[in-house]
Amino acid sequence: MRVLILGGTGEARALAGRLHERPDLHVTSSLAGRVREPQLPPGDVRVGGFGGPDGLADWLRRERVRAVVDATHPFARTISDNAVAAAQRAGCPLLVLRRPAWEPESGDDWRPVPSMAAAAELLPELGERIFLTTGRQGLAHFAGLDLRFLVRTVDPPEPPLPPRTTVLLARGPFTVHDELALLREHRIEVLVSKNSGGSMTSAKLTAARELGLPVVMVQRPPRPDVPSAGTVEQAVAWLDAVPRDHAG
Template identity: 85%
Template structure:
């Protein structure tokens, strides 16, 4: 039985697992970080929790005799990706980084590109009073000192520190443009903050901001890891096929 490890929790990771578990002779394990209380589980074997850094992950790869690792974590999961690259090299195991393409501004967009959450927070006071913060639970401390009104949307309740004037909306995508337009109007949002995650699950907010002429503070992704990469599930499957053909040969 050939073993493949998918590091995920993203929609692309679930789609990849769905494609692979149907194959005979292939054992697929999806590893989730455990940061979401009720994650959407992929098919196949699932493990939850960390490995103990790159050394622990390398040991797991060796002990489980993994033939290939596909890192399909969030584009901003910099630490996990770094650990995966180091572990795969240590274990001598092929690794692919699956990252969906980043969003690109379109005609009519008013994007303010920033390199970090800190830079995003510094820019907000000049953009308005009511901010739609869609960067997830982690990193909200960067905005905790701002005396602005924040609408924070997350899957699970965020932990402090939070901005003093915060309304929390618990929701999981995908979202529609009509719903996003209604939300922005209801809360009289002046500006939106987003990480450049890419994909279609949460892109409707960008269309809604464009239609309403709202500025979007876009936090850019960390640098690409020094490892083979793919932008789609189909490309990842093709890479894996090539790796497995090499093993067979």
């Protein structure tokens, strides 16, 4: 059975690793190509877009794919929407694999917001020194703010950026010890994060809690109305239940 994993996350790589050695499956992982040096999963990998939902649907039919797992980032809304439309057009079962969202703990001071624009609007009333950990995309929302920003991304961000910005290039996982040192070194007053979930970058939340810092938390977009799983094990079980005689 041919399976497409829409990847780019740790869960996608773990799923590809679990399925790679199985003789009953042929797995292809697809990466959007937005990271210059992505961490590649085992097995076949394709990089780049499909040309929207129609292009993806054509690819699914041409490659006779019988199941799709959308294991993209929780904030990759466009890719997820395209996957739903393409799977419907190709008559292909689709599962969304998303790691659980972070939940506030005792001592947290979270300020939930629905979007990056809302986060930018809230910042001036919270502090002067901001640790922005939302990735490369969407930084333009903060470009008009005369605040001090420490921006951490995997690859260099593109303008426009806030006028007073220090860029830190780094890839997780991060430790609580190092995050505390970073926050203290830059005298950070506010942390901004997307609710991505997972353990790779959660140490910053623990560090903010220990220092009593407010966290502006951008909430996830709604999950597509399709079957979903929160773990790799659940995704494997779903794939095992897909009929092998599906037309594709």
